[in-house]
Amino acid sequence: MTDHLTTVAGVAVDTRHWIGGRRVASADTFTDVSPIDGSTLGEISRGTETETAQAVAAAKAAFPAWAATSRAERARILHAIADGVEKRLEDLAVVETHDNGALLRSHRRGVMPRVAHNFRFFADRLLTLDHEDFETRGHTNRVGWDPAGPCVLITPWNAPLMLATWKVAPALAAGNTVVLKPAEWSPLTASLLADIAAAAGLPAGVLNVVQGYGAEIGDALTSHPDVRRISFTGSVPTARRIAESAAANLTPLSLELGGKSPLLVFADADLDLAVDLAVEQYDNAGQVCLAATRLLVEESIAEEFTRRFVEKASGLRQGDPRDEATDIGPTIHLRQLEKVDGFVRRAIAAGARAVVGGHRKDGRYYAPTLLTEVAQDSEIVQEEVFGPVLTLQTFTTEEEAVRLADDTRFGLAATLATGDRERAERVAGRLVAGTVWVNCFFVRDLRAPFGGSRHSGVGREGGTWSFDFYCDLKNTVTAPKGWKDHG
Known part of the structure; x- marks a missing residue:
């Protein structure tokens, strides 16, 4: 490891946070260990409330311009991110295999191609996002999806990049800005994603990545008054703590909490x-x-x-x-x-x-x-x-x-x-x-709703359901008369 770079199977990974379009180091670090052989992969910047506050502030500052960006331009940038994922597919596959121990062949053939598909799907879905107008006693109802604001996305270690982008892609497509907190056991590909997004032209502050322990920075993220959405995948006990933290601000939650299927x-x-x-x-x-x-x-x-x-x-x-x-x-x-x-x-x-x-x-x-x-x-x-x-x-x-x-x-x-x-x-x-x-298993389509009942979660992701969560839905009702002729 040199300065803030570590090399994993020949791939250089920056171990610092990504905040406001630049790399930010913490005073302290935590050790990331490979499950393959117990070797040290890197010393990762260990976030504190200082870095979380910086990340939320950066997301808040970047939000107005990104929300005002046209759907077509947002979709173009998401496709550019997908292009970047595909160009670095081997790097991402190798790094994630070392970081979380899942099969390299699966990362190459299924998981990383799905990462690119996540961005492409929500980019394309954004361009067709619409609801047919309807009439009420001659008045026209028009449904719209307004960007909600900064989103905190907390992701698990078992499929780190795929599950992160399953949240990041629709949040960005919707016009929101993001603070991504990857699992401390597998943080490396989130750092690479920040590089790929920046290279694709995503404006500074639209995507921020803060690393660290959930017990140390989770509450600072989920209780922040400037956060407008929280999406979490993980355990039921952690979800309860997040819900308690978010309750003070009534921040909407999307929770996917596992199962016993x-x-x-x-x-x-x-x-x-x-x-x-x-x-x-x-x-x-x-x-x-x-x-x-x-x-x-x-x-x-x-x-x-x-x-x-x-x-x-x-x-x-x-x-x-x-x-x-x-x-x-x-x-x-x-x-x-x-x-x-x-x-x-x-x-x-x-x-x-x-x-x-x-x-x-x-x-x-x-x-x-x-x-x-x-x-x-x-x-x-x-x-x-x-x-x-x-x-x-x-x-x-x-x-x-x-x-x-x-x-x-x-x-x-x-x-x-x-x-x-x-x-x-x-x-x-x-x-x-x-x-x-x-008579089948694990056949998934991003057009379908995904989520659980009972203690397996709250809400659904996928297709329009993702946009419903990451947006403030608005209905505009227009009267048929009262207009002045400016002809």
Whole structure:
């Protein structure tokens, strides 16, 4: 590391904040560690209330001009940012793999292309954002989307850049300015995004990036009276603290808080497909909010399903995420690894049986795990583990399957495997979930609403729903008469 630059796999990354179009260093730093091998990636500027205040002030100062910028120009700049992402796709993929341990092949082929798509989609959606005028007793109603103001976006560590831009892109498209606070366990690609945005011509102060610990700067950001929107993806306890902080100013919130999603497998399902869907839940070492971690299998096929699952899961290759042959990488942090292991050890002590895995491996790796003989009210069934840990329970009737599926405090997603179309419609309609996948998983379209019910979140993102959140909706009602002729 030289001055404020660190080099990750040959890619230079600035470790300072990005505020008001310039790099800003803090007096103190925190160490960013790679989950691959525990090596130090860099000493990152550790934000304080001073830097957060500077960032919000910069966003506030930049807001009037950016809000007044035409839709066409804002869209042009967002497309230019997407161009920049695509030009640096390999750099972004390599850095993020080192920083959060997800598979390099996934970053190259799926995640980073999606980052560029996030900007392109919302740029294009902005240009078509409209609502048909309607009449009320001869008066014309016209709906508009006004930029709200500075937005604080707080993003998680499991898919750092993709989930950050899922918020940044619509916020900028809407004409808002942004203060982005990336997770301290994976901050590096947010810094690269600031460089890319500046190179694309985004005006100074429109995007600001402040690094640091949520416990130290989170309240300063979320309680700031000049902040007009807050979007957060993360845990329920943190969301509660953010909501309390934002309450004094009645700042609108968008919250995506994870889940404990079910995968329902009926006896009439394609069993090979169902097993594939179940094993797919180990993606990103189980560090996926949407993961269907509760396998609910009809009793008559449970034995055969389990046999096939064990066979397929045993063939997964766990190791260095930079290796193309690797299927599962490491857990992001030793603290998270301890958390995952604690869940499993307590479950086994309470009577659960590990038919696959159930233990730590060398380094930050946790073996893909399947636990059976678990009670519906047990911790392992009810609480989000956020690791490669699945449970398996059986049911005998459709009614029981739905009851078990809906019996948690979460409601983010659900997956359903069945060969019966009528059953699929019937069951999907009764599941408490923001997204239901039928005989598939993780098929996402930015035109669709995304979010959760119950403790899985507040609000929806995607398509027009994102603009509804990041804007102040206005209805202008115009009378048919009272006009003077200036002809």
